[in-house]
Amino acid sequence: MEKLGIHAFVWTGGSRPQDLEGAMEKSRRLGYRLIEFPRLDPTKFDIAWLSRRLRDFGLDVAVTMGLPPSGDVSSEDPAIVAAGERILETAVATTRDLGGRKLGGILFSAHSKASHMPTRKGRDNSVAVLTRVAEKAKAAGVTLNLEIVNRFESNLLNTTAQGLAFIRDTGMDNIYLHLDTFHMNIEEADPAHAIRLAGDRLGYVHIGESHRGYLGTGTIDFPRIFDALLDHGYDDFVTFESFSSEVVDEDLSITCGIWRNIWDDNVALAAHAKAFIEARHADAVRKAASVIHP
Secondary structure, eight states: OOOEEEEGGGTOSOOSHHHHHHHHHHHHHTTOSEEEEESOOTTSSOHHHHHHHHHHHTOEEEEEEEEOGGGOTTSSOHHHHHHHHHHHHHHHHHHHHTTOOEEEEEEEEESSOOSSOOOHHHHHHHHHHHHHHHHHHHHHTOEEEEEOOOTTTOSSOOSHHHHHHHHHHHTOTTEEEEEEHHHHHHHOSOHHHHHHHHGGGEEEEEEOOTTSSSTTSSSOOHHHHHHHHHHHTOOSOEEEOOOOTTSOOHHHHHHHTOOSOOOSOHHHHHHHHHHHHHHHHHHHHHHHHHHHOO
């Protein structure tokens, strides 16, 4: 499996040039082909510099984010919805200017624990905003990838089936699903079936363990996950994601409940993840070959 990515929060919670440089250097040295940067604020770093350094390292880039409550496009408040649309438009432009083709994450609602049920008007607002943003993203050569997350991080899209219905309602062909094994392990009755159900709308995949630590040390049935990805024919990037209090981003730590020090050696963690993903993919290939061998 050549298209392997890694989330920058494995390396750093900062956005200073030295933080980003170190994250890129370690990712490339360990053999990853893509780095995922979260919530990049173009006012806090030099986009042209980062784009150039990504090319120097030979790294593809994906950008992911979650909308703040003040920019929740699934709100019924027109001012909040408009603020969220501006945030998404800026994220599309940032992704484009970095040379990226994927914007993922919780693009459809606030990334937070909701205190109320989603409303029809709020969902309609979200669909309308994502439709308009997708039109601008298409012109920029960027796809929108809606991360299907657990109930504690969004009240709108928690399953693949919900995500597919949302995409159908937009009518846009450059909106895809961003599936994550950590979240699927919580919400899907059968994560492997959910991957197959996604069909041609599967645009991006996160591989993470049930406790967000070392792969293979939790409860996720990774052999079935990789069998499903192979059956699906998915050949795009698979990105390793893991969070620990060792690397702190205050906003994410609060939103996602990153309270424990799951690991303290990120180089060992990342090296293990790459080997684990490659091994599980190879196992799936061998298994499929044995089934069809005469």
